[in-house]
Each structure stands twice: as C-alpha cells, then as structure tokens.
Amino acid sequence: MQIVAEKLNFVYNKKTKFSVKALDEVSLTIEEGDFFGIIGHTGSGKSTFIQHLNALVPVQEGILKVGEYDLSSTAKKDKKALKKLRSKVGMVFQYPEYQLFEDTVFKDVAFGYSNFFPEATKEEKSKAVCEALRLVGLDPEEYAERSPFELSGGQKRRVAIAGVIVTRPEILVLDEPVAGLDPKGKRELMKLLHLLHEKECKTIIIVSHDMDEVAENCNKVAVFSEGKIVRMGTPKDVFSDAEEIKRLRLDMPLTGYLGQTLRENGFSFDFDLTEEDFIKKLQEIKRG
Amino acid sequence: MQAISFENVSYSYKQADAEYVRNAVDGVTLDIEEGKFIALLGANGSGKSTLAKLINGLLLPVSGEVKVFGKPTVGDDQNGLFEIRRRVGMVFQNPDNQQIASIVEDDIAFGPENIGIDREEIGRRIDRALKVTDMEAFRYSQVSRLSGGQKQRIAIAGALALEPDILILDESTSMLDPKGRKEVMEVARSLNREKGMTVINITHYMDEAAEADEIYLLKEGKLVKSGTPDEVFSDTATIRECGLELPRPAMLAEKLKAAGIISNVKITSKEELAEEICKSLRKN
Numbered sequence: 001m002q003i004v005a006e007k008l009n010f011v012y013n014k015k016t017k018f019s020v021k022a023l024d025e026v027s028l029t030i031e032e033g034d035f036f037g038i039i040g041h042t043g044s045g046k047s048t049f050i051q052h053l054n055a056l057v058p059v060q061e062g063i064l065k066v067g068e069y070d071l072s073s074t075a076k077k078d079k080k081a082l083k084k085l086r087s088k089v090g091m092v093f094q095y096p097e098y099q100l101f102e103d104t105v106f107k108d109v110a111f112g113y114s115n116f117f118p119e120a121t122k123e124e125k126s127k128a129v130c131e132a133l134r135l136v137g138l139d140p141e142e143y144a145e146r147s148p149f150e151l152s153g154g155q156k157r158r159v160a161i162a163g164v165i166v167t168r169p170e171i172l173v174l175d176e177p178v179a180g181l182d183p184k185g186k187r188e189l190m191k192l193l194h195l196l197h198e199k200e201c202k203t204i205i206i207v208s209h210d211m212d213e214v215a216e217n218c219n220k221v222a223v224f225s226e227g228k229i230v231r232m233g234t235p236k237d238v239f240s241d242a243e244e245i246k247r248l249r250l251d252m253p254l255t256g257y258l259g260q261t262l263r264e265n266g267f268s269f270d271f272d273l274t275e276e277d278f279i280k281k282l283q284e285i286k287r288g
Numbered sequence: 289m290q291a292i293s294f295e296n297v298s299y300s301y302k303q304a305d306a307e308y309v310r311n312a313v314d315g316v317t318l319d320i321e322e323g324k325f326i327a328l329l330g331a332n333g334s335g336k337s338t339l340a341k342l343i344n345g346l347l348l349p350v351s352g353e354v355k356v357f358g359k360p361t362v363g364d365d366q367n368g369l370f371e372i373r374r375r376v377g378m379v380f381q382n383p384d385n386q387q388i389a390s391i392v393e394d395d396i397a398f399g400p401e402n403i404g405i406d407r408e409e410i411g412r413r414i415d416r417a418l419k420v421t422d423m424e425a426f427r428y429s430q431v432s433r434l435s436g437g438q439k440q441r442i443a444i445a446g447a448l449a450l451e452p453d454i455l456i457l458d459e460s461t462s463m464l465d466p467k468g469r470k471e472v473m474e475v476a477r478s479l480n481r482e483k484g485m486t487v488i489n490i491t492h493y494m495d496e497a498a499e500a501d502e503i504y505l506l507k508e509g510k511l512v513k514s515g516t517p518d519e520v521f522s523d524t525a526t527i528r529e530c531g532l533e534l535p536r537p538a539m540l541a542e543k544l545k546a547a548g549i550i551s552n553v554k555i556t557s558k559e560e561l562a563e564e565i566c567k568s569l570r571k572n
Contacts, residue, residue, distance in 0.1 A: 042435060042465045095463075153332045180381075180462045182331045182492045184531035209465045212536060251466055254536050254558055261562040267569050275540060282549045285569060 001067030001088065001170050001203065003030040003053065008062035010048055010227075022048040024227035026062075030220075032170075035197055036205045037214040037235070040224030041249050046207045049224070050173050053205075054089035055082055066171070087116040090169030090201070094176050096160030097153065105151075105159050106144040109133060113166045132166040133159075135200060137192060154185030158192070165200060172201040176208060190217060215239065215253035215273040223248060235273040289357065291454055291486040292320040292343055297352035298509075299338055312338040314509035315352070320488070320502075322357075322453070325480045327497035327517075328490045330506035331531030336490045339506065340456050343488070344376035345369045357453070374403060377447030381459040383439035387431045392423070392442055395431055399450045410449075417445035420483075421475050437468020444475055454486045455479060462492060469493075494521075494535040498556050505530055521556060537561045 010023035022045050030036050038046050051057045052064055055071055064071040069085045093099070102108035109129045113120070120128075130140040136158040143151075148159050157177075165172065177193065178186040190213065197204045208214050214221055215235040223231040223238060225248050231238050239245060239256040252260070255278045259271065269285060271277040299313040313335045320326055330336045341347040342354050345361040354361045356372045363369075380386055389395040393414050400410045418424045421441040426434065431442065440460055447455060457476060461469040473496060479485040489496060497503055503520040505513040507530045513520055521527065521534055524542070533539060541555040541564070550564045 041467055180459070180492075182531060183494070183533040184331055187533075249467060254540060257558055258540075258562050258565065262565060262569070265566045267566070275543065278540075279543060279547045279549065282544070282565065282569075283547055286549060286572060288572060 002032055002065075003028075003067075003171070003203075004063070004065045005029075005049075005052070006063040008049070008052065008059065008064060010045075010052070010057065010060050012048075014060075021227050023052075026227070026229055028222055028229055028232060030203060030205065032202050034203050034205075034220050035194075035218050036203070037218035037221040038205065038207045038224065039209070039211070039214055039221060039250060044224040045227040046224050047175060048227075050091070050175060050205065050207060053171070053173055054086045054091055056091070083116065087167040088169050089171045089173065090164040090167065092161055092164050092172065092174040092177060094179060096164075097148075097156035100148040100156060100160060100163075103147055104145050105133070105138070105148050106140075108148055108159060109163045109166050112163045116167045128166050128168075129162075132162040135165060135196065136162045137188075138162065152185075154181050154188060157181065157185075157189065161192075165196065169201055171203045171205065172196065173205045174207070177206055178208075178210070178213070193217075211239070211251045211253040211256075215255060216275065223250070236271075239273060289322045290319050290355070291322040291324070291357060292318075292488075293355045294318045294339075294342075295353045295355075297342060297349045297354055299342060299347055299350050301338075311350075311509045313342060313349075316506075316509075316511045317352075318504065318511060318514065320486065322486055323480070323484045324486055325477070325499075325501045326486075326488045327500035327503045328488055328506065329492075329494075329497055329503060329530070329532055334506040334530070335509040336506055337458055338509075340378065340458050340488065340490060343454070343456060344373050344378060346373075346378075370403075374450050375452050376454045376456060377444075377450060377452035378456045378458060379440065379443045379447055379460045381462055383436040383443070383463060386443040386446075387439065390430055390432065392418075392429050392431055392434075393427050395442060396446050396449050399446055403450070413449045413451070414445075417448040420448060420479065421445045422471075435468060436464045437471045440464060440468065440472050441475060444472070448479075452485070454488065456488045456490070458490045459492065460489075461496070469496075473499075494533060498535045505532075507531075517556065518554070522554065 006027045008023050008026040012020045012022055040046050053066060059071050059073045061073050066089060069081060100108050106129055109132055110125055113125055113128050133140045138158055148156055178189050193204055218235060221235050221238045222229050239252060242252055242260050245252055253273060255273045255275060269281050271281040294316050297313060297316045298311045300311045328336050342349060348362050356376060359368050361372055387395050388398050396414050396417055397410050400413055418427055421444050423441050423445060461472050476487050480487045491497060498517045503517055504511060505520060513526050521538060527534060535556055537558045538556050541561050544550045550568045552564055555561050
C-alpha cells in the first residue's frame with residue numbers, strides 16, 4: 001500500500017483562541033517497502049500526521065490516500081472501510097506498554113484481534129495470537145499465560161507490538177519505538193522492526209528523535225518543522241546541510257558529523273550515512 | 289564529607305505470596321562524596337531505582353545500613369528520616385505524573401508548605417527555584433500546558449524548594465526530546481557546579497554518563513564497577529555484560545579499529561574520533 005498525501009492542513013481547536021496549526025500544506029509519498037523516518041522537534045506536527053494515516057484524526061483539508069482507501073476531506077466516509085483500513089495500518093504509540101491491561105499476555109494480544117475479527121473462531125484467534133507473539137520474539141508456550149506486568153520493559157513493549165501486528169497490518173507506524181528502553185532493549189527492538197519489515201509489514205514508519213537511529217535504519221526521511229515538511233529524501237540528502245539541520249534544532253547523526261568534519265579537512269567521499277558504508281568507504285580510501 | 293554511604297546494603301521486594309525473590313539490591317557498599325556528579329548505570333531491572341529509593345528512605349534496607357551525611361535512614365528517630373528526605377530531592381521519569389497543583393508556583397510551594405515553611409520564605413524559595421531552572425517566565429502558567437522538558441524542570445524546581453543537598457534524577461530525561469534533555473541536564477550540571485549540589489543521574493544515555501565525575505555500574509542488584517567514565521568505559525567486556533553499550537563514538541571507534549582504519553580506541557567523544565580518523569587518513 002502506497003501512502004500519498006497532498007496539501008494536508010490541520011488545525012487543533014479550530015475557531016477558538018487556542019487554535020494551533022499543526023499541519024501546513026503537507027505533501028509526501030511513502031512507497032510500499034519504505035522504512036520511513038519522520039523527524040522534527042516536539043510540536044512540529046509529526047504525531048498529528050501519523051494519526052491521519054489510519055484516520056484517528058479526520059482529514060480537515062487536503063488529499064490523503066492510503067492504498068485503496070481515500071481519506072481525503074472530500075471523500076465519502078465509509079465506516080466499514082475505515083475498520084478495514086485500521087487493521088491494515090497498525091499504530092504503535094509512545095510507551096505502548098502503558099496500554100496493556102489484561103491479566104495475561106494472550107488476552108491482551110487477542111483484544112486487538114477480536115476487535116477487528118469478532119466472528120473469528122477460537123482456533124483462528126489462538127493461531128493469530130501465537131503467531132504474533134512468535135513474530136515479536138516471545139515464545140507463546142512460555143509467555144502466553146503470564147501477566148504482562150511481570151515482564152521487563154522491553155518484553156512489555158513487544159507484547160504491545162504483538163497486539164498491533166496481530167491483525168497483520170501492511171503498514172506499521174511506530175511513534176518513538178525505542179524511547180525509554182535500555183541500550184540492549186533498543187538494539188533488540190530495532191532488530192525486531194527489521195525482521196518484521198522483511199517478513200510481515202511491507203512498510204514501516206517510525207517517528208524518532210534519535211538521528212543515528214534514523215540514519216542507520218531508514219531509507220527515506222521527512223523532516224517536520226512548524227507543521228511543514230521542510231526536507232525529505234534519503235538520510236544522506238536530508239543531513240547534507242549541517243547548518244540547516246542546526247537551524248531546525250536537530251542533531252547530526254554521528255556518521256554525518258564525521259563525514260562533514262572529514263570534508264572540512266580535505267577528505268571528500270560519498271557514503272550513505274550508515275556505519276557499514278562509512279567504514280567501507282574509509283577502507284577504500286585507506287587502500288588508495 | 290560523604291554525602292551517601294552504603295554498607296553492605298540489600299533490599300528485596302516482597303511478593304504477593306510473601307516470598308522474597310532475588311535481591312533487587314544485593315550487598316552494595318559505596319561511598320559518594322559531597323559535590324560529585326554521579327551517573328548510575330545498569331540495564332532495566334538492575335536495581336538502579338531501588339538503590340535511589342534507599343537513599344532517601346522511601347525504601348529501608350532489609351540488611352546493611354544506608355547513611356546520608358552520616359545519618360542512618362533506619363533508626364528510632366523519625367525526624368531523622370524527615371530530615372534525610374528534605375535533603376535528598378528526587379525527580380522521576382514521567383513528566384506527566386509529578387505535579388500536584390495546576391499552577392506552576394503552587395506546585396513548587398507544595399513541598400515547603402508541607403514542612404511548615406512560612407509564606408515569605410516560600411515566596412523567596414519559589415523565586416530562587418524558578419531562577420535556577422530558568423522557568424521564571426512560567427511562574428503563573430498552567431502546568432498542563434508546559435512541554436515535557438519544562439515539566440521536568442518544574443519537578444526539579446519543586447525539589448529545590450526544599451533546599452536539598454542531593455538531587456537524584458531517576459531517568460528524568462528518558463521521556464524527553466533532545467531539547468528537553470539538554471535543558472534538564474544543563475540545570476543539573478549548573479546546580480552541581482555552582483551550588484556544589486551532589487547529583488545522582490540514573491540514565492540509559494551513555495553520552496550523559498560520559499560527562500559525570502564518576503560512574504557506578506549495577507548488574508542484578510550488585511555493584512559491578514565504579515570509577516571515572518574513562519575507567520568504566522574502557523572495560524568494554526563488563527559494559528556489555530551489563531546489557532549496556534559504549535557511547536556511540538566509542539562504539540564506532542571500536543568498529544573502525546577492527547576494520548584497520550584507526551589504531552587508538554580510547555575515544556569517548558565524536559571530536560576525538562573525527563581527529564583520529566583524519567590523522568589516520570593523512571598517513572596515507
């Protein structure tokens with residue numbers, strides 16, 4: 001499923017003195033297969049934008065197409081289609097483990113499934129839940145009957161993600177997926193997202209404040225600022241102008257900073273901002 | 289003077305079936321000197337927060353003794369514990385659940401009001417706390433309309449209004465964006481440098497840890513290593529065992545060394561790393 005947005009506008013508290021323009025003529029295309037990064041400082045419109053993707057907030061003005069679903073302001077509203085869309089576009093919010101509420105892992109993951117497929121048989125449900133748990137790296141045998149509240153932070157987050165992917169979404173949107181985890185938890189979760197990207201969810205969209213994470217993992221990045229998309233492209237393009245990145249109050253990824261410093265010192269070379277490519281290109285220079 | 293000392297301290301949480309599981313803090317002995325900026329590191333569940341709560345007597349040790357400025361947290365003297373809690377300010381992780389009042393100045397006044405400080409003095413303390421945290425402009429603002437970083441600074445201001453000697457930040461920056469993180473760390477650093485306040489920063493951010501005077505490393509409730517950032521981060525094996533990692537530049541430096549690009553791996557900052565790579569390329 002491809003996502004196409006054209007000139008999206010959104011205002012909170014419209015017609016009151018607290019009104020805030022959250023999205024300002026936002027246009028972008030996210031292709032099927034992208035591992036897409038959305039960055040920008042707090043209040044730049046990132047969250048408002050992603051909430052549009054499965055119609056959690058209605059489009060006020062502009063065109064938004066998610067696969068075959070037309071969410072544009074002018075399109076006819078179709079509740080049935082909306083439900084289907086929401087099962088296809090999974091949304092994982094910040095700190096999703098705070099939303100766990102059932103007394104077993106199984107029930108919690110099954111909750112999402114039953115919402116979307118109330119007519120499913122017990123076997124179908126059980127199969128879907130176990131599969132989702134397996135996908136996030138939790139053995140159902142071991143975890144299904146445990147209370148989600150006795151798990152570690154990283155495991156809880158996996159359960160929460162399982163509760164979203166249990167409907168087999170084609171697009172998975174995650175708002176700061178690794179925030180608050182310890183380094184090991186972060187590493188493992190990013191690995192999990194790549195695994196899901198390969199096996200399950202064709203498109204992954206992450207909102208992140210960690211520029212290294214974005215440079216390392218995403219093939220495309222959009223930078224939000226004051227409700228507008230101010231830069232979009234590969235990490236290499238987006239981080240090519242250090243001055244502008246600074247002006248947008250963002251940090252440079254480490255590899256971007258190093259590349260820039262090396263250029264200033266007369267070593268010019270091209271790389272895609274991943275550590276792997278950085279090391280490879282340095283080796284080539286070394287060899288001469 | 290020792291601000292905090294632990295003498296073979298253990299603590300374990302009681303389970304529903306009244307059975308104790310493994311110690312959350314297990315035989316920890318440490319001495320933290322007054323005026324230090326300490327980073328407390330460890331994976332989730334390693335006992336960092338439990339250790340922090342033992343310092344101000346929110347938890348009392350099952351065995352061993354915790355002393356704050358020479359006074360034990362356990363004893364017959366109830367006032368002693370009050371005094372310790374006043375001297376040890378604590379700021380928690382979530383910016384959204386540490387405020388009590390709806391207006392900033394009322395929120396900061398809550399602590400001093402509770403210990404019976406008089407009105408004028410409370411006013412002066414609010415002035416000072418807001419000044420230090422650079423939040424003067426928000427004195428009459430609604431707490432709910434502040435950003436995460438601003439809320440955490442108000443939480444710090446609330447702790448400061450009790451004029452503590454020790455400030456504990458329990459993952460206080462983990463839910464903030466980079467800007468909010470910087471704001472909070474700047475306030476903590478200036479309190480440490482200018483007022484000599486002892487700061488204990490519990491964090492998962494290795495770059496924050498790299499800037500501390502000393503690092504304490506916990507694993508499964510045990511203190512496995514302590515020392516300056518250089519000392520601790522040079523022991524990469526232990527860092528990994530604890531489920532942690534090196535600061536990002538140090539990590540990349542290791543990979544670059546393995547790839548034969550640089551030879552020096554004692555690197556903690558990105559500037560050092562850039563210089564090292566330049567040096568190595570010039571040799572060609």
